[in-house]
Amino acid sequence: MKKIFIIIPILIFVLSGCGLETKEAETFLKELSKNKSLSQYLSGEPTLEYTNSIKKYYEFKINLSMNKKFNKLSDKEKYKTLYQVYELIKDKGFSYKISCGDKYTCSVDELHAKYNNDDYTIDFKDGYSLNQLEKNDEVIFDVEDEKEKSKENLSEEETQSSSDQIIYDYMENEFNRITNYGENYTPEIHDSMVAELASKKFGITAEEANEIYVSMSMNKYK
Numbered sequence: 001m002k003k004i005f006i007i008i009p010i011l012i013f014v015l016s017g018c019g020l021e022t023k024e025a026e027t028f029l030k031e032l033s034k035n036k037s038l039s040q041y042l043s044g045e046p047t048l049e050y051t052n053s054i055k056k057y058y059e060f061k062i063n064l065s066m067n068k069k070f071n072k073l074s075d076k077e078k079y080k081t082l083y084q085v086y087e088l089i090k091d092k093g094f095s096y097k098i099s100c101g102d103k104y105t106c107s108v109d110e111l112h113a114k115y116n117n118d119d120y121t122i123d124f125k126d127g128y129s130l131n132q133l134e135k136n137d138e139v140i141f142d143v144e145d146e147k148e149k150s151k152e153n154l155s156e157e158e159t160q161s162s163s164d165q166i167i168y169d170y171m172e173n174e175f176n177r178i179t180n181y182g183e184n185y186t187p188e189i190h191d192s193m194v195a196e197l198a199s200k201k202f203g204i205t206a207e208e209a210n211e212i213y214v215s216m217s218m219n220k221y222k
Helices: 008-016 023-034 076-092 141-179 187-202 206-219
Strands: 005-006 047-054 057-065 105-115 120-125 132-135 138-142
Touching: 005 141, 023 047, 023 076, 023 187, 057 076, 076 105, 076 120, 076 132, 076 138, 141 187, 141 206, 187 206
Parallel strands: 057 105
Antiparallel strands: 005 047, 047 057, 105 120, 120 132, 132 138
């Protein structure tokens, strides 16, 4: 397998020896280095590496050198930052084909972001790997896993909300029953009475029952 590293200033010289046209690739790298949302995390100019695994077909890999600011980001933030490169690539159509001469077919298939000894990678070749960020060949962030976690958290919130609604409805019914729909309501007596009833029925403290009732009552008027 033929593998060559290219730095922007010598890009045309190196690739032209192979018969590849490099103007479009060079222009894209320059645009990438000037991208405001990405450049703040770069410590050097982007470079290209390409492999020639199939005759007349070249796979390009973008190499980025990252700074300390990037290293301080969470894994999710790192993924979002690097995914911007793919969005730029997609806008250019390079994820399918990049112009490199009539005799060759070229595409941008991988992104490598390096900080010290760590290599962060996003593979652009298919939808599954595109949703993952790898660090030194190990997946550290997965969009689909994140979605599942969000669903689980949402489900827990919905379950809690449903439980609170049941407690609120019970207490509201008890208030109406005991006070004849508020006609005989005395706060000092009935508030604690209904809270105690809810406490016994749902296995919570009277204070928790009262907090749920007050919270749900306020939510009705938001």
